[in-house]
Amino acid sequence: MSQSAIISGTSAAPIPLKEILPWAVFAGLLFILAMYFVGIEEGAMSIFNSMYVHEFVHDGRHLLGFPCH
């Protein structure tokens, strides 16, 4: 790689899949659940039924681009 290159260096060795997978499953589910509460709960679907979650994150929901009323 030439000296003037903006991006140089080498990539790190890949992390073994066996190590990633358990994290991906559990943390991934948790993250998606968190996004669900911000984006959809008490809109298209409901776990609770107070409308409080919907109202509280209302502006964020609109500005993050989720379909809303």
Place this chain on the structure above:
Amino acid sequence: MGQLLLRGMLAGLMASLLAFGFAKIIGEPQVERAIALEEQGHSHTHSHSGAAEAQAEHSHDGNAEAADEPELVSREVQAGAGLLVGVAVYGTALGGLFALAYAFISGRLLHLPPRSTALVLAAIGFLVLYFVPYLKYPANPPAVGQGETIGYRTQLYFAMLVFSLMALAIAVSFGRQAFEKLGGWNASILGAGVYLVLVAIAAYALPAINEVPEKYPADLLWNFRIAALGTQAILWAAIGLLFGWLVVGSRERFAR
């Protein structure tokens, strides 16, 4: 791996503070205006005379709660703490998912130094998970979109999102197969082309939604949609840069 995940969440949290600042300053005035318009529409079917408008104006800076629906959360909380918490939870979760995706692709799909990998991943993530679905089903201010169709609109939005992700997966496998014959550059262009054709077909096939009321102010709609796009663009760009900054060692971080 746990370290990487924490760094992703930290990058997401920091990025969401930036995105919140933008949403608060640029986005909130549009939301306020849209809600004022909504309440005006509720209390007056004919609000074109000056007197009626003045009256409507008066009614919602005083006590909007008394109008139609009781408010569970005040506008101040929605526009302040609610917006902050909403964006922060979303951003932190996105940062965590970002770290997982980074762990999968780094050294496998992308053979680039860590910071470049993070930035490329952020750019692809923004395009595939936000910008492409947004082009088909753009963000709407309050009162645009009917309450009854929320389920249908949500399904379509996520259908577009899933199609976009599937198109990416197919494009990546095409690119990988062509890598040997064409080299990295041309294989990437081929992959991008495959992705574009597939999402174009999906966007064309899915039904259009247009629930914008007639005579809705075009500038308000435009400003809101730009603010929503900017919020997500800042979030993704900041996650890409901050995550890269956090994963490289401190010596490399400040190297010239």
